[in-house]
Amino acid sequence: MNTEKTLPNGIIIDTPRTLGEVVRNKRKEDNLTQVELAELTxxxxxxxxxxENGKPTIQLNKVLLVLSGLGLKIEIGQ
Amino acid sequence: MNTEKTLPNGIIIDTPRTLGEVVRNKRKEDNLTQVELAELTxxxxxxxxxxENGKPTIQLNKVLLVLSGLGLKIEIGQ
DNA sequence: ATAGTATCTTCCCGAAAGGGAATATTATGA
DNA sequence: TCATAATATTCCCTTTCGGGAAGATACTAT
Incomplete structure (x- = not known):
């Protein structure tokens, strides 16, 4: 997992695998099962x-749903 | 509470449409046509x-290819 | 305004990949 | 070990992607 942080609480997403790890970690922090998070989002x-396993070809809108449900923001910059 | 709309140098991506706008704006800043950026990425x-028109169901890996080609970083935080 | 040009959007096709629901596998605890 | 919870994978149908080309817009200069 890429633990580099450029801003407080910000993790650079360079690959789908990194994204999956961020999602899984946050879900576990929140004590949710996959079933619960799936229903929630x-x-x-x-x-x-x-x-969570880093599949590259998943659809964007569903990723945004999950991140939003976890209270995570996605940000783009230089 | 945090009243900031964005973090430094970053634009919050809340919808596929926002993402499309970011990509189009950066592409034009770089004086690239869609054909050129497509070939590049x-x-x-x-x-x-x-x-660029905000289609929700596009695949994540291809989005990452385009952002990377434009020199944009994607970041996740609270 | 009009012509001419550049750029972007949309259509068709076949191949590849996506998703939900159901099933199988793995992990956890008593 | 065995039962249960949690996660991963399979089945089947639908949707996306790329390529080429046509259609639609936007832009520029006269």
């Missing part, structure tokens, strides 16, 4: 499993 | 057009 269990 | 012209 309106995505399927399979999707969530694949997201 | 290895995605199709149609994909790039759909990305």
């Amino acid at each position: 309106g995505v399927g269990l399979r999707f969530l499993s694949e997201l | 290895g995605v199709g012209l149609r994909f790039l057009s759909e990305l």
